[in-house]
Amino acid sequence: MKFNKPKAIYMQIADYICENILAAELKGGDRIQSVREMAAQVEVNPNTVARTFSYLQEKEIIFNKRGVGYFVAEDALERTKAIKKEAFLKNYLPEVFKMMELLGISFEDLQALQKANESAAS
Amino acid sequence: MKFNKPKAIYMQIADYICENILAAELKGGDRIQSVREMAAQVEVNPNTVARTFSYLQEKEIIFNKRGVGYFVAEDALERTKAIKKEAFLKNYLPEVFKMMELLGISFEDLQALQKANESAAS
Amino acid sequence: MKFNKPKAIYMQIADYICENILAAELKGGDRIQSVREMAAQVEVNPNTVARTFSYLQEKEIIFNKRGVGYFVAEDALERTKAIKKEAFLKNYLPEVFKMMELLGISFEDLQALQKANESAAS
Amino acid sequence: MKFNKPKAIYMQIADYICENILAAELKGGDRIQSVREMAAQVEVNPNTVARTFSYLQEKEIIFNKRGVGYFVAEDALERTKAIKKEAFLKNYLPEVFKMMELLGISFEDLQALQKANESAAS
DNA sequence: GTGGTCTAGACCACC
DNA sequence: GTGGTCTAGACCACA
Numbered sequence: 001m002k003f004n005k006p007k008a009i010y011m012q013i014a015d016y017i018c019e020n021i022l023a024a025e026l027k028g029g030d031r032i033q034s035v036r037e038m039a040a041q042v043e044v045n046p047n048t049v050a051r052t053f054s055y056l057q058e059k060e061i062i063f064n065k066r067g068v069g070y071f072v073a074e075d076a077l078e079r080t081k082a083i084k085k086e087a088f089l090k091n092y093l094p095e096v097f098k099m100m101e102l103l104g105i106s107f108e109d110l111q112a113l114q115k116a117n118e119s120a121a122s
Numbered sequence: 123m124k125f126n127k128p129k130a131i132y133m134q135i136a137d138y139i140c141e142n143i144l145a146a147e148l149k150g151g152d153r154i155q156s157v158r159e160m161a162a163q164v165e166v167n168p169n170t171v172a173r174t175f176s177y178l179q180e181k182e183i184i185f186n187k188r189g190v191g192y193f194v195a196e197d198a199l200e201r202t203k204a205i206k207k208e209a210f211l212k213n214y215l216p217e218v219f220k221m222m223e224l225l226g227i228s229f230e231d232l233q234a235l236q237k238a239n240e241s242a243a244s
Numbered sequence: 245m246k247f248n249k250p251k252a253i254y255m256q257i258a259d260y261i262c263e264n265i266l267a268a269e270l271k272g273g274d275r276i277q278s279v280r281e282m283a284a285q286v287e288v289n290p291n292t293v294a295r296t297f298s299y300l301q302e303k304e305i306i307f308n309k310r311g312v313g314y315f316v317a318e319d320a321l322e323r324t325k326a327i328k329k330e331a332f333l334k335n336y337l338p339e340v341f342k343m344m345e346l347l348g349i350s351f352e353d354l355q356a357l358q359k360a361n362e363s364a365a366s
Numbered sequence: 367m368k369f370n371k372p373k374a375i376y377m378q379i380a381d382y383i384c385e386n387i388l389a390a391e392l393k394g395g396d397r398i399q400s401v402r403e404m405a406a407q408v409e410v411n412p413n414t415v416a417r418t419f420s421y422l423q424e425k426e427i428i429f430n431k432r433g434v435g436y437f438v439a440e441d442a443l444e445r446t447k448a449i450k451k452e453a454f455l456k457n458y459l460p461e462v463f464k465m466m467e468l469l470g471i472s473f474e475d476l477q478a479l480q481k482a483n484e485s486a487a488s
Numbered sequence: 489g490t491g492g493t494c495t496a497g498a499c500c501a502c503c
Numbered sequence: 504g505t506g507g508t509c510t511a512g513a514c515c516a517c518a
Contacts, residue, residue, distance in 0.1 A: 022224045067503030099210045102144045266468045332465045346388045433518035
């Protein structure tokens, strides 16, 4: 796993888990890797993963069974969607609309860009 | 001026100036407020404004006449557009498209949101 | 049985047994369920129940007949009361009084809360 | 400052700050010691204090001015009271009432204990 | 100067 | 085995 500088690593790991939840690869009740396992896998310090889990638990996306491990909350999908959606609407969209206006980008342009983006990814 | 966002304050001030340039309220050759004036106006430490100017100068959007002050570059509009556009395409859009897919937001939804956004702002 | 509290599970089980003793549902000489039985009943790892019994034995509330099982001590009621009382006076009360002062709760309020609590439980 | 084992140090520091707020020794807008200052004063690692502040910020009891420090929120008193009160009613009181019933302690006893407690403290 | 993050390594209670 | 906490020390961006 590769990490970009501007965002904190522990948040990037959180995002990664959230994406798995949104993609239904992680479902309610599923056990998550242990702190140490995930730390080894993504090659970071266990403390950093612990921070990620603590953050997600705070958001009630995952929960903890004492001495057993972390599990995906039953309503994780809904919560994750709600949180991401709120962040998207509040932080991203206004910026996007402002940009579109300032730069003179129309919705047609946007759609074209998306297609270009998709084909670049594939 | 309020600085609640996670973004660095000096960058927020830079954005503010860029927006004025894009809106043609600041044109090539115009003199910009002095560091101290602007610091007083936006209620911020002069060092912070100095950093903003230094950043914009490095991007060649403004330039410095020793002992006189800072001035908007002749090609500031084009440069600003180019920089913002690049940042938009590279940093924002992919994230936006990912979000739209994960959250199931269509372009029609987006357009509706924009209208709601505009009427809220007015 | 649910274990949501921050308290360690083995202690919650111990509390549960102590309450039965204080309520005279378990009397001196009574045999207690085996580790495996109780583990199955409360849906917990047998090791956890074993720890509960070990803890209670250390407190001399229950005792062990080798190869037969665990039994409630003859003076279990007195011992349990004494232990709980000490813990109550030492750990709980000072905290409660501090809270009452900080939050401005009087004894009259407390009595009212108790009644509300009782009716909610019934 | 002395710390008891069962509770995490960073939470004990948080409690200490909350008590100062409840006692009106810290008011809305007041600046709090810097992470390093407080760490030196209470003789713990700066990381531990950082955790405390992060926790209190999450609870919106304090907030951060970038590069300046932490400040008490304007509504800190209300928030703190609300949080403490909720914890008291939800976690402490039921336990207290259960104890009083099991041990046969009346409200008169409780009041007598409080007086004893006060004189012991003075 | 401020806080934010990360690493490394340790100890603990709990299951 | 699990997570939770703490220490020590480092580096960074920001004001």
